[in-house]
Amino acid sequence: SGSLLSSLSAALSSSTMSSAGDAMMEIGSDLYSIVNQIHPELSGKLVGMLLQLGEDECIACLEDPTKLAERLDEAMALLDSSQAAATAAAVARAQATAVPRKNKYVKSGQKRVDYEDGIPRTYEELEKLCQGQYTAKEIEEYWESLPVDGTPAAADAKAAAEAKRRAAAPATTEPAAPAEKPQQSQVQRAESSSNNSNSNN
Secondary structure (H helix, E strand, C coil), rough: CCCHHHHHHHHHHHHHHHEEEEHHHHHHHHHHHHHHHHHCCCCHHHHHHHHHHHHHHHHHHHHHHHHHHHHHHHHHHHHHHHHHHHHHHHHHHHHCCCHHHHHHHHHHHCCCCCCCCCCCCCEEHHHHHEEEEEEEHHHHHHHCCCCEEEHHHHHHHHHHHHHHHHHHHHCCCCCCCCCCCCCCHHHHHHHHHHHHHHHHC
């Protein structure tokens, strides 16, 4: 008798759980068909979060679009904060392990030709020259664009800077030499001498 009651109780409990499970699956399917139209890329996560609220709350969401919208907003906010925290942690790990580019440039002692004046400079020299005018990121990006001294590209950059400097320099004109007085020809001298003799007579 006791054994029979236990068997019946277990069967009833199992049947109830199965029915509840089937009901939640059906509710989940209904929620998914709605959420997938709004957030197709996150529908699986969002429906899973809604199902954790319980059967009554899920049914209420299916019956009331406003409630469903509120629950979806809450779920999206949770996902956003979780994603933001994960991103921040990933960035922090990357920064902790990465060697700053500036340190790499300084240690290399490499010189690169500045496009502006054609002068080879180290990173520290360029940074000192540009400090206060450009951000650290802008200086790094400019440095990376410069050709390494001693390469054909660096020679081209020097030549271009020299040409630009010459083009910008004011043109210098030498003052014209004063015109020389024309010398008298032999005939003119003879006539002048004859005239002087006649005047004396």
